[in-house]
Amino acid sequence: MSGHSSYVPTNRFMRWVDARLPLPRLVYDSFVAFPVPRNLNYAYTFGGILSLMLGIQIVTGVVLAMHYSGNSALAFHSVEQIMRDVNWGWLMRYMHANGASFFFVAVYIHIFRGLYYGSYKAPREILWILGVVIFLLMMATAFMGYVLPWGQMSFWGATVITGFFTAFPIIGDPIQQLLLGGFAVDNATLNRFFSLHYLLPFMIAGVVILHIWALHVTGQTNPTGVEVKTKDDVVPFTPHATIKDGLGMVVFLLFYCWFVFYMPNFLGHPDNYIPANPLKTPAHIVPEWYFLPFYAMLRAITFNIGPIDSKLGGVLVMFGSIIVLFFLPWLDTSRVRSAVYRPIYRIFFWVLVVDTIFLGWLGSRPAEGIYPTLALIGTIYYFAHWLVILPVLGLVETPRKLPASIAEAVLGPNYASGTAAGAAPPSGSVSAPENR
Template identity: 65%
Template sequence: MSFAWAKQYEPQSAFTKWLDEKLPFPRLVYNAVGAGYPVPRNLNYMWNFGVLAGFCLMLQIVTGVVLAMHYAANQAVAFGTVEHIMRNVNYGWMLRYAHANGASFFFIVIYLHIFRGFFYSSYKAPREMIWLLGVVIFLLMMATAFMGYVLPWGQMSFWGAQVITGLFTAIPLVGEPLQVWLLGGFAPDNAALNRFFSLHFLLPFVIAGVVILHIWALHIPGSSNPTGVEVKQESDTVPFHPYYTAKDGFGLGVFMILFTTMVFFLPNALGHPDNYIEANPLSTPALIVPEWYFYPFYAILRAFTGDLTIPFTGIVLIPAKLLGVIGMFGSILVWFILPWLDKSPVRSGHYRPLFRKFFWFGLIPTMAALFYLGGAHAEEPYIMLSQIFTAYYFMHFLVILPIISQIEVPKPLPFSITEAVLGKDKAAEAPRAGTVDGTDAGTATDGSLQPAE
């Protein structure tokens, strides 16, 4: 985003002038997160989650690299090396707990970030690419977390790998060869452990690369804001530093209090007890589940219990297992087309009364229910409830949201971000002549109200 009023970087010493000429890294930082980056002045704490997600990624990379120095990806000793890290490595227990709980907190922050995007329609033009890259980051996170779940080589690690890779066998023709290729054999063993360890180590750096693209894409149109109104004047913005560095710093402090409380006092609360038992291919756990942050998608996977057949013939078109795999991946892939499903000219949920009702009383309870059902036993009434909430989940995005965006009458938007913060500016009333009840008569596709003709 480029504004004429943005403060320009000016090197102060001979060295910084030379560095700016040869390698303008300070200028890049200044324009990305410093006083050279104007940001809407009305951002609330829901806009802290991007910075928190970046912090979580760095935490996972640093702790993961150190843990990798003491871990051996061999099924004979993998479980023992984790115990070695916990008992013998200096502060190994803290590193391992920070890494394990860091993954959970990473997903908590990302889920809040995503649902903030749902409510404020952060996927709308001109920010579609930011949203699409964000969904790619989430998919990479899921792959990385699944492979990390296998590494301790406990009971849930082994059987989780067996079940999740077994889903690929639902794909016609290539499914079973694909599973063998992923595992390096017919069941999780040394080959699978080495593959997963290598990819688990590599993928966080791939995520970091996509995050850079995500931030780059963000700086082209600039940050969204709670009103959904675009920046119109200098008074609508403030420099990112010091205003939002201070605000993000406070948010990071609150995050660290919660995170360190979990690491030091409840380190195993988010883990599964069976994963503290060494993997045994001859002993199947009573309940095989992924980590808690995969529960909604696991519930969707298990909701498909019947084959799709041609009526009255019994000919199977799509087996139930493949339907479940399609539903599980489709529940995330549907996010890719959100910018084109939601046709409302207004972004912020604050000004969309009908959308807001379906968001708070439809989508949020549905996701909460799927979180619970994903960790429950695959029996009634949980299966039936999973089917009901899965059906609503897809209806919300594919049916309800497009219809709402067409029929909803939004509330009047403020003329500018400054007006939303400080109240109406009398000097700006002149170009708004011809409005009804003090509101603009026209609504632009960018979510801002235009003066009536």
């Protein structure tokens, strides 16, 4: 974000640092004086929560990597050794395993918040695209991390997921062999996944920096969807947003700690406490819960579509369910951002939430009976929401009247007349962001 910095070094040493490496100025401008809309609610705290969870995952992951053995003959037993013989190893392992699940809890809430308040609309298209890139990197990291314990579900999950690539003609088999390091899931596969699982979180951190940079250039959205217009629309990031983010983090960590200390295996699969056995297939292979909606879409395609067989069709649908998110800023044709002022869109939004949860449940069911049919119906609606409902709804829906400013939405309709009559502006105001 452009504009004059209000940072003033407090002593000679800080002036010396600021003249050579203005890092304190950057931190001050980004996290202290940065103006944020005064009407942000607790749904906006999940960006900070995600940064916290990323830090927890990196720290615990580095500690676990010090004791983990990336060898197919030793991996399972090294994890058990971490649990039993390494000081605080059980805590590091449970924090890391449950941290992955809570990372996805936070990111799904963060995504649906963005959908509800239209955070993907211009001029924030790149901000949204970077967020989808982070989501993809998270999914790759989580999948590879799930393989590392080398239990039954780890081994067979890797076998099934890497087998998807064989659906692509010509290039599929070479890609699968490159991932596996051979023709089957084995020691070379484990080494590759361990290396990539260690690397990808740092790539995520790099894209997160770009994501925050893009946020500071365009400015934060808000529940009304109205851009900042006056100095009364904003408040300083500190203490207003930091206190709210801090409280959100504490509450989120309470739930996280409850799982870590009281039900650490609730979100996992019991078969992963059985050593990997390539000669014995589990009765029901399922991925982690955060992949289940996409797994349901994959299995929903049980028929050929012209020259595309069912296997390739399922893989295309699964990948397409994420790729479509990249084009969301251009699929939504409405000029109004927030669902607060779009009553019809708000109904379809909640239907999408229910549909996604329903697909997640179907992904945990066996691929038999009525479940594939229900998954197909859920998949059709999922794509119809993005490709049909959003473009059409933006053209036919009549939104409610927007407030003239953020301050008016917060302080009421009498705000405009009060300030026009010479009333003092609300306390805590800061200069409005420039060049938005």
